[in-house]
Amino acid sequence: MYADVRFRASSEAMPPERRSLAGQFLLVAFAVMLIGMLAMSTLVTWQIEKSAAEVKAASTALYINTFIAPNLQDLTADGSLSHENIQRLNQAMERQDLKASITSFRIWNQAGLIVHSSEPTLVGKRFTLPSPSRRAWTGVIAAEFDDGVGDDKIAEHAADLPLLKVFAPVRNFESGNIIAVVEFHERADVLDSELVAAGWKTWLSTALITLNMMGCLFVIVANGSKTIDRQRAALRERVSQLSDLLRQNRILQGRIERAAQNVTEDNERLMRRMGYDLHDGVAQLISLALLRLDKVQVSSEDRDNLHKIQKALSDALNDTRSICKGLLLPEIQTLTLRGALVHMIRQHERRTGMEITSRISDLPAQAPQYIKVSLCRYIQESLNNAYKHAGVRELQVEVNWDGATVTVEVADEGSGIDNFNETAGEQRLGLLSLRDRIESIGGALSIKSTLGAGTRIKASLPLACKGEADAA
Template identity: 75%
Template sequence: MAFAVMLTGMFAMGTFVSWQIEKSVAEVKAASTALYINAFIAPHLQNLSGNILPASSIQGLNQAMERPDFQASITSVRVWNRDGLIIHSGEPDLIGKKFTPPSASQKAWSGTIAAEFDDIPGDEEIAERFSGLPLLKVFAPIRNFETGDIIAVVEFHERAERLNSELAASEWKAWLATALITLNMMGCLFIIVAHGSKTIDRQRAALKERVSQLSELLRQNRILQSRIERAAQNATEDNERVMRRMGYDLHDGVAQLISLALLRIDRIQGAEGERDNLHKIQKALADALTDTRNICKGLLLPEIQTMTLRDALMFMIRQHERRTGTTISCQIADLPDKASQFVKIALCRYLQEGLNNAFKHAEGQEQLVEVSWDGVTVTVEVADKGPGIRDASLALSEPRLGLASLKDRIESIGGALSIKSVPGNGTRIKASLPLLDEGDADAA
């Protein structure tokens, strides 16, 4: 495209330069011819009266046109008036005849010398006899020496063989210079474009290599992320198994031993002081048994193993209500019947911790649980109307609230946890986890 534009520009420039050279040469030649006219022709036309020349003026004109230097280059001379009448001419048969004035003569009547190459008039009677020769036509105004008014226009036909040769040589030189400059520009442009193309190719290859590397890193990152999520899920399930085993151990070990000690104490009979001491021991052991059983209930979630996610969440809510004697408002949307165990455990532990915090720090004021599911993500929100937290951003890093470890648990399996609290207007924590309907997934 660039080459096409430059070639078009080259032809346009060459044509313009050729035309300008021809025009300039014609003007220079016309100016030199005008000097001859003013020197040898104009003096004999000063006595022009109307359309008639005196015999002396005609004789002077004929003598001027018979000069050897004049006849060597001039093929024809015509003197025109404004009406298109030829007042005098080297061709006697044209004198006194009226024709349509040549268009170039109008410029001469305005006072300017006009010159043109090979502009042969269409009128057959005044066609140049030497039509086979290249001609330069010059139209020069003749002024009255006293008043300065234009009284006639002289038309000269000058042989232009040599002039045409010089013009052709000049035009060829101009075309050659234009072509060389254009070719040089094309060469420079080609080198620039070729260099740029190679640079682009190198950059494209480097970019492809970088994209390939990034794609490989992204693939490895996905694999690592998948492994991390599986490890987190396994860790959640392992942690739950450890807590369950610990609960069983406490229940079956420590709690059973305390129960046995209490039974043995009931059978002991002795003095009144001993009975008081035994009563105190019995009371301490009973309290320890109660605390141990409460700990076991917090660690064990055996009931949720076979429940749906909705039933498991409702179980945790009702268990909290029974344990604390508070009431919780629930808004639970339809949830899929099948859910992964690690999702179920994580949400139940989150709900347990959130409700415990609401009871402990907000005294269970207007506790609310909202559960929603959009087909991809399940969201569980726990809210209260307690005193709130001054800096909610620090709450997720505060160990005593238990939210920091809860946040780590949720995020480790691909979820997110956030907290919003306004001092004096309660707290709201929200957990979101990816959850697909496993029934639909299995069917697919």
């Protein structure tokens, strides 16, 4: 039996050409690392800005607690201050070290009233507390850069100068309660320049680190990509070679199967010729010898020898006729496949007296000659084996066709075969002969046997229409 090659190679076996692994990595890694660089740089810049604002706010709060808070201790609930405290507040704000950086200040009470301010027009007016001011009333020093958002009535716009707004709570020295919130507006142009420089440095360092990482990873991936490309090219070449070998194998297998089909038909013709030669030659000569012996007159002493000769010749004639019956098949060329199989079953019943139960499904009217010959010989040999070795008087034959394959199963309920290691050489030879006959023309044969439960022999053959068989 020739190897059944299951490999399927075609132009679809290999994926179409696409971007190399290194190119894919470069695109994906660039996008991922660019997003990561943007996120990390933004986070670091924001953290630096927040830290700088908190440092400024802490230093401003220290100044407030030192110079401003003592002058607000007599602040009343309605927001009034004594004239002396107001003068001291103004003097504190006139310090040269503050005037250079502080553009304005405001003192709020909890009701949103501006108690005192460097802008006299705002004193005594009530506004909605800014969000940082509300946080300051909880005891937190709040600081933010001026973003131009807020109440336009009290917003300060210092001629394109960036401002840092600091809101610091002022507590009563005795009770510890917050009595006011001081709002300072500090020039942040120098700080802003430092933050911009720090931001650029952060972006640059992040970009350099990212590019360095990408470069190192790209070298590794590029080397791996080259290896994969070489392996892919080698695999593609291998697949092409296997495809050629597969096509050649199919061509050779087709030729071998056609040769086996021709051999099957040639063997059948040879066996028929031998059967006719034995029947018309040897059997006739033995019959003539028996007739001649009947006319021979011998003495009483030689009569016993004559009977023995006649008995031997009669046995030889019976054996010769049995051999002829086995060699000769009916003229199956004129029969359908179903008719040929039924004829073989009935012929075995007549010759052996066995009862055979047969179930034959609808079979195609046309079948190649070698199929009919092989299946007829298969049934003949299987039934003969069962008759000789199974020790039963009943057999079952079942024939099915699924539109592509015809299956013939012969079953008995006899003694079975002991792991196919039986000592009967004739039976083993018969089974091997059956397997070789079926598999040589592209079929398959299976044998299932259980001691004491019988044996089932199933043969399957692909059944092509006659036109296809002739074309092959």
